[in-house]
Amino acid sequence: MNAPVSLPHLRVACSNCNLRELCLPVGLSHEQLESLDELVYTRKRIKRGDTLFRSGDSFASLYAIRSGFFKTRVASPDGRDQVTGFQMAGELLGIDGIGTDAHHCDAIALEDSEVCVIPYARLEEVSQRFEPLQRHFHKVMSREIVREHGVMLLLGSMRAEERLAAFLLNLSQRFTSRGYSASEFVLRMTREEIGSFLGMKLETVSRAFSKFQDDGLISVQQKHIRIADLAGLRKIVGQAGAAC
Amino acid sequence: MNAPVSLPHLRVACSNCNLRELCLPVGLSHEQLESLDELVYTRKRIKRGDTLFRSGDSFASLYAIRSGFFKTRVASPDGRDQVTGFQMAGELLGIDGIGTDAHHCDAIALEDSEVCVIPYARLEEVSQRFEPLQRHFHKVMSREIVREHGVMLLLGSMRAEERLAAFLLNLSQRFTSRGYSASEFVLRMTREEIGSFLGMKLETVSRAFSKFQDDGLISVQQKHIRIADLAGLRKIVGQAGAAC
DNA sequence: CGCATGGTTGATATATGTCAAACGTGGTGG
DNA sequence: CCACCACGTTTGACATATATCAACCATGCG
Numbered sequence: 098m099n100a101p102v103s104l105p106h107l108r109v110a111c112s113n114c115n116l117r118e119l120c121l122p123v124g125l126s127h128e129q130l131e132s133l134d135e136l137v138y139t140r141k142r143i144k145r146g147d148t149l150f151r152s153g154d155s156f157a158s159l160y161a162i163r164s165g166f167f168k169t170r171v172a173s174p175d176g177r178d179q180v181t182g183f184q185m186a187g188e189l190l191g192i193d194g195i196g197t198d199a200h201h202c203d204a205i206a207l208e209d210s211e212v213c214v215i216p217y218a219r220l221e222e223v224s225q226r227f228e229p230l231q232r233h234f235h236k237v238m239s240r241e242i243v244r245e246h247g248v249m250l251l252l253g254s255m256r257a258e259e260r261l262a263a264f265l266l267n268l269s270q271r272f273t274s275r276g277y278s279a280s281e282f283v284l285r286m287t288r289e290e291i292g293s294f295l296g297m298k299l300e301t302v303s304r305a306f307s308k309f310q311d312d313g314l315i316s317v318q319q320k321h322i323r324i325a326d327l328a329g330l331r332k333i334v335g336q337a338g339a340a341c
Numbered sequence: 342m343n344a345p346v347s348l349p350h351l352r353v354a355c356s357n358c359n360l361r362e363l364c365l366p367v368g369l370s371h372e373q374l375e376s377l378d379e380l381v382y383t384r385k386r387i388k389r390g391d392t393l394f395r396s397g398d399s400f401a402s403l404y405a406i407r408s409g410f411f412k413t414r415v416a417s418p419d420g421r422d423q424v425t426g427f428q429m430a431g432e433l434l435g436i437d438g439i440g441t442d443a444h445h446c447d448a449i450a451l452e453d454s455e456v457c458v459i460p461y462a463r464l465e466e467v468s469q470r471f472e473p474l475q476r477h478f479h480k481v482m483s484r485e486i487v488r489e490h491g492v493m494l495l496l497g498s499m500r501a502e503e504r505l506a507a508f509l510l511n512l513s514q515r516f517t518s519r520g521y522s523a524s525e526f527v528l529r530m531t532r533e534e535i536g537s538f539l540g541m542k543l544e545t546v547s548r549a550f551s552k553f554q555d556d557g558l559i560s561v562q563q564k565h566i567r568i569a570d571l572a573g574l575r576k577i578v579g580q581a582g583a584a585c
Numbered sequence: 586c587g588c589a590t591g592g593t594t595g596a597t598a599t600a601t602g603t604c605a606a607a608c609g610t611g612g613t614g615g
Numbered sequence: 616c617c618a619c620c621a622c623g624t625t626t627g628a629c630a631t632a633t634a635t636c637a638a639c640c641a642t643g644c645g
Contacts, residue, residue, distance in 0.1 A: 171490045175579045179494040193490065195483035202490060221476065228469055235465075238482040239439035245489040246415045246437065246446060250423040252496035253540035257601070287623065296497035298602055303625055319609075319624070335419045501633070531591065542634055547593055563592070563642075 110134045111213075119187025119275075120161045125229060132227050136220060137161075137213045149190060149204040149212065156194025158214050162186050165210020166285040169193075169202045170293070180294035182248075183207070183268075183286060186275060189237055207285040252296045255334075260295040261305045262333040265315070269324060280324040354378045355457075363431025363519075364405045369473060376471050380464060381405075381457045393434060393448040393456065400438025402458050406430050409454020410529040413437075414537070415446045424538035426492075427451070427512075427530060430519060433481055435461075451529040496540045499578075504539040505549045506577040509559070513568060524571070528564040 111121060112130040121133060140163065143149050149160060152172060166185055172178040181202060184190055194200040195217065224231035251260050273279040284291070288299040288306075295302070309315045314329045315322060324330065355365060356374040365377060384407065387393050393404060396416060410429050416422040425446060428434055438444040439461065468475035495504050517523040528535070532543040532550075539546070553559045558573045559566060568574065 171494050173494055173498070173579070177494070177498045179490075179497045181490050181493050192483055193487050196480045196487055197484070201487045221472070221479075225469065225472055225475065228465070231469065231475070232465065235478075235482070236440045238479075238486070239436055240441070242482070242485055242489065243437050243440055243445045245486065245493065246423075246425050249425050249489065249492055249496060250415050250417055250421070252493060253423045253537065254417070254421045288625095289623085293497065299624080300603085300626085301601060304601095307625075335417070532593095533591085543592080544594085544635080545633060548633095551593075 111137055114163075114213075116161075116163060116187045120189065121230075121233065129227070129229065132223065133230065135223055136215050138216075139214045141212050141214055143206040143210045143212065145206055145208050145210075147206055149206065150194070150200045151203040152200055154194075154200045156191065156198045156200055156217065158191060158216050159220065160190040160204075160212040160214060162188050162190065163211040163213055165212075166207040167204050167210065168207055168286060168290060168294075169204050171202045178293065179296075180286075180290055182244075183294065185271060189241075192238060192241060207290075257295075257297050257301050258305045258308065259334050260297065261291075261302060262309070262314075262330045264291065264295060265322070265324065266327070266330055266334065269327070280327065282322055284320040284322060355381055358407075358457075360405075360407060360431045364433065365474075365477065373471070373473065376467065377474065379467055380459050382460075383458045385456050385458055387450040387454045387456065389450055389452050389454075391450055393450065394438075394444045395447040396444055398438075398444045400435065400442045400444055400461065402460050403433055403435040403464065404448075404456040404458060406432050406434065407455040407457055409456075410451045411448050411454065412451055412530060412534060412538075413446045413448050422537065423540075424530075424534055426488075427534075427538065429515060433485075436482060436485060451534075501539075501541050501545050502549045502552065503578050504541065505535075505546060506553070506558075506574045508535065508539060509566070509568065510571070510574055510578065513571070524568040526566055528566060 111117060111133040112127070117130075121130075125133075141149075141160075143165070149167065150156075162184055164186055166183065167190060168180050169182050169184065169190070170178050170180045184204075190204050190212065191200065193202050220230075220234065224234055251263055255263065268282065268284075269279045272282050286294075288302045292299045292302045306315070306317045309330075310317050312329070314326045314333075315324050317323075355361060355377040356371070361374075365374075369377075385393075385404070387409070393411065394400075406428055408430055410427065411434060412424050413426050413428065413434070414422050414424045428448075434448050434456065435444065437446050464474075464478065468478055495507055499507065512526065512528075513523045516526050530538075532546045536543045536546045550559070550561045553574075554561050556573070558570045558577075559568050561567075
């Protein structure tokens with residue numbers, strides 16, 4: 098499609114990828130695993146700031162993130178836009194394109210990244226023959242729907258500081274499950290992008306960060322975050338019931 | 342599961358259901374259509390106010406709405422809740438359960454309704470043999486994801502009146518595609534439920550309705566809505582670009 | 586017919602947005 | 616290599632959209 102950079106066809110094997118347990122069904126025999134190797138023939142590198150696909154692009158492939166960090170965003174005709182998620186290694190991009198054979202959001206790399214290209218026709222074909230793959234793929238899509246319900250809850254019913262606390266906890270949990278520190282990480286996105294995702298202005302994001310720091314919950318220096326009081330953040334997210 | 346009412350097993354055929362074009366793949370031969378009849382063995386009636394499933398229920402089936410009207414909502418541990426959508430005839434409920442074999446939201450009938458019960462194991466099995474069904478099901482899930490992106494855009498970036506206008510236009514469009522009037526309909530949900538869905542308080546919903554009426558865009562009398570100026574509503578949704 | 590539920594409207598409070606100024610920081614080119 | 620510049624961030628003062636609280640009204644069900 099509109100690949101900024103595309104590696105020459107690399108022989109790529111899911112069966113010995115160390116992200117396997119993040120993007121593929123687990124508990125398969127070695128033999129079963131090899132049938133998954135048919136899924137991915139190529140990888141693609143995307144430089145920071147470049148787009149993997151944009152709204153309107155015709156849909157052909159899904160992308161599994163091998164390394165790096167992305168945001169997805171939708172735009173309304175009148176120029177507003179909304180970040181719909183931040184994606185990291187092991188997560189799948191492009192599902193939005195299946196419904197109409199065209200993408201409905203932009204996927205933009207927030208750092209130099211690499212993705213596995215999964216031609217959708219092949220995914221359909223292999224999952225037709227290989228039931229665990231079909232089952233797993235359905236689960237991935239279902240979980241994405243559930244995740245979005247969570248975002249709707251956040252956007253529809255939480256206040257600014259609650260949203261930011263929930264956001265930090267979510268990041269922390271995802272870093273943890275990838276073997277990184279739960280309490281110390283570098284944000285890949287700007288305050289404006291966080292604000293767009295959380296439905297608030299960048300100044301409000303900045304003030305909430307400062308407030309958390311004043312309260313001893315985190316320490317923040319630009320993009321570097323250290324969580325000092327995980328339980329305290331959790332209390333902020335969950336305190337609405339107490340407050341009302 | 343926790344069916345409030347369940348009809349005795351009724352022989353039910355997708356192949357001569359008049360909602361076919363809404364929930365199933367189109368362009369199939371009569372013979373192909375009959376293979377879909379395996380999907381649905383039973384229907385279930387749900388009375389207004391009763392729940393079809395609730396968060397935590399173990400997941401076994403999807404439900405295609407044959408008639409009636411539902412809302413789905415998620416709840417946070419601290420008692421907040423968020424309506425995640427309103428569903429009408431031809432739409433599918435329960436997809437949220439696939440990912441973890443348990444439901445993550447409640448589905449509540451807003452009027453006496455009837456659904457077709459689609460055992461998920463059967464759906465998987467039939468779609469394993471019958472490619473157009475698999476393809477169609479993927480499209481349905483993908484479109485749900487895209488719909489939710491739209492809701493995120495609405496919640497994250499629109500102001501109260503823009504949200505309500507977008508909501509009315511969305512309802513109007515869905516009624517139209519079911520053969521009902523685009524400009525005159527009865528709301529099945531309360532102001533509070535609209536507000537929960539749109540991320541605002543019921544008073545704000547009510548005030549926005551009144552404002553639209555004062556401006557000649559709609560006439561509203563309790564749950565009865567008549568849209569007088571469709572273009573005017575569209576202008577409200579899309580005017581952010583102009584305003585900034 | 587009367588009550589319960591949902592809806593409307595008003596007065597006021599408050600969270601967040603807006604506008605503006607100053608400051609850090611990292612990358613680039615002289 | 617340093618200095619400068621563009622970009623992102625922080626913070627303050629003020630504006631405003633929406634929430635909150637409260638009273639009253641409509642309606643439809645039992």
